[in-house]
Amino acid sequence: MxxxxxxxxxxxxxxxxxxxxxxxxxxxxxxxxxxxxxxxxxxxxxxxxxxxxxxxxxxxxxxxxxxxxxxxxxxxxxxxxxxxxxxxxxxxxxxxxxxxxxxxxxxxxxxxxxxxxxxxxxxxxxxxxxxxxxxxxxxxxxxxxxxxxxxxxxxxxxxxxxxxxxxxxxxxxxxxxxVDVEIPDARSRVVSVDLDTSGKIELTEADIIVSGGRGMKGPENFAMLEELASLLGAAVGASRAAVDAGWRPHSDQVGQTGKVVTPSLYIAVGISGAIQHLAGMGSSKYIVAVNKDPDAPIFSKADYGVVEDLFKFIPVFTEEVRKLKSAE
Ligand SMILES: Cc1cc2nc3c(=O)[nH]c(=O)nc-3n(C[C@H](O)[C@H](O)[C@H](O)COP(=O)(O)OP(=O)(O)OC[C@H]3O[C@@H](n4cnc5c(N)ncnc54)[C@H](O)[C@@H]3O)c2cc1C
The missing domain is CATH 3.40.50.620 (HUPs)
Structure with a gap:
């Protein structure tokens, strides 16, 4: 026994x-x-x-x-x-x-x-x-x-x-x-460690994630998501399409070939909801999707859906969050 x-x-x-x-x-x-x-x-x-x-x-x-x-x-x-x-x-x-x-x-x-x-x-x-x-x-x-x-x-x-x-x-x-364990001679050793000193919240540990996909149209537009994320104390993630386009680093990728995340709140912006993306964020507690296509698969997984052009919605939403935060 x-x-x-x-x-x-x-x-x-x-x-x-x-x-x-x-x-x-x-x-x-x-x-x-x-x-x-x-x-x-x-x-x-x-x-x-x-x-x-x-x-x-x-x-x-x-x-x-x-x-x-x-x-x-x-x-x-x-x-x-x-x-x-x-x-x-x-x-x-x-x-x-x-x-x-x-x-x-x-x-x-x-x-x-x-x-x-x-x-x-x-x-x-x-x-x-x-x-x-x-x-x-x-x-x-x-x-x-x-x-x-x-x-x-x-x-x-x-x-x-x-x-x-x-x-x-x-x-x-x-x-x-x-315990005094015997330490074998290792053939591999760590030569150096490059720490991310940007102060970014690690995706796998974040309680809130704002993620952007191909719908963001370009790397410069992620500034919108960074702004929203900083108000919410969130990390910024990305779909593989955004990473493959070179808009975000691979360390930001959520999904089957990226990171598996389980935040309380996952806001997917301009992300269609391919099965490989859902594999990385499907166990989030609440999922909010912003997409202009009402038939986007992400809506079948989302708790709350916003059918709107993200370039109209995100600035308005960010302003509302800012007001709520400054009233706290
Ligand atoms: C083996 C394998 C592994 C993979 N691993 C991953 C992975 O780890 N992670 C991952 O994400 N993908 C992965 N993929 C890729 C995956 O299949 C999809 O191609 C990818 O997730 C699509 O990214 P996306 O949703 O950003 O782009 P798209 O599918 O192109 O979707 C873009 C969405 O943005 C919306 N949109 C466009 N403009 C606007 C606007 N102005 N306002 C609002 N909405 C807008 C569109 O309606 C659309 O729904 C993998 C694929 C394979 C084959």
Whole structure:
């Protein structure tokens, strides 16, 4: 009989990524349903006292490998360390963030631990004592439920910003176990990191996104969306058509070959709503579409639709938002 639900937290640039707390909260709910303990695994550089932050979300014991060699995610160094610590947790279920690094780590870890992996899940349930996980398939066209054989370790990566965080409880303390892992000589190393210093909000972490497509007609017109976004505290995204035209950088692309985002509010401006775009933003809480074509497919997914020329609508809408903001 396994001992725990184990979560692998993502520690980067001196802190936990928020998705780690979502994963810990989901782990707590799952551990309670399955009658198991909740353990955490952290690999990073400068983790120190920060490991205790996981306790606020219900993690009872945290295994930490704190070493400068773990400053950047390198599969060759991370995977053996995480695998060793996950084994120490004796888990029935392992949860990880379905971030860029998390997905890479999950696949490698599942192979090493001979666990069954369901990637990028949006819901986890326990029914009649049986664990199930739901994930989007075929670019989000349908959803599939996954189950595991008896005795098989279930590994699940969780899509960021989908699973809710527990209210942090500052009174909770976790047992912290510092693990001295062996660090193999890696063939790859990080030579340099180019940080985006523009102060832009990262799309995958944004609560509001204003996205523009081919309907924007040119790169200069994105200034309108930047203005609206800055009033709303939003990030600016783009469709692939806008990126392929060279109007926006690839890092702004939302969709199947871009970023998967789950904001509370997604405003799609001059975007038709191709299936590959919907694959990246379909799980947003509220979708608002602005398009002059009433038959644009985006309207079938939108909660609110504005059938209008965006060049007329966006300036008026921005002014209204400005008035509301200045009245706050
Ligand atoms: C393998 C593959 C992967 C792909 N991955 C992605 C991906 O990750 N992300 C992605 O976005 N796409 C992706 N695509 C491309 C996708 O199929 C579409 O071509 C793309 O999403 C279209 O972008 P768009 O909606 O901006 O452009 P269009 O489809 O050309 O739509 C433009 C919209 O703007 C509206 N419009 C025009 N002028 C105005 C105006 N003045 N006012 C209001 N509305 C106006 C039009 O009515 C139209 O609906 C992928 C395709 C393939 C084959």
């Amino acid at each position: 396994a001992e725990s639900v184990c979560i692998v937290a993502e520690f980067r640039d001196g802190g936990f990524r928020r998705v780690s707390f979502e994963v810990a909260s989901e782990g707590r709910r799952l551990a309670d349903s399955l009658g198991l303990k909740l353990y955490g695994v952290v690999v990073g550089s400068g983790v120190g006292d920060k490991a205790q932050e996981l306790a606020k979300y219900g993690v009872e014991k945290v295994f930490v490998a704190d070493n400068p060699a773990f400053e950047h995610y390198i599969a060759e160094t991370y995977v053996p360390a995480v695998a060793e610590m996950v084994r120490q947790c004796d888990p029935a279920v392992v949860l990880l963030p379905a971030s860029m690094n998390g997905k890479d780590l999950s696949a490698r870890l599942a192979a090493r631990l001979e666990a069954g992996l369901a990637q990028d899940c949006v819901e986890i349930a326990v029914q009649d004592g049986k664990l199930r996980a739901k994930r989007p398939l075929f670019g989000g066209k349908c959803l599939g439920w996954y189950e595991w054989s008896d005795g098989e370790v279930a590994m699940i990566s969780c899509r960021p910003k989908v699973m809710s965080c527990l209210e942090p409880d500052d009174s909770k303390q976790a047992e912290v176990v510092n």
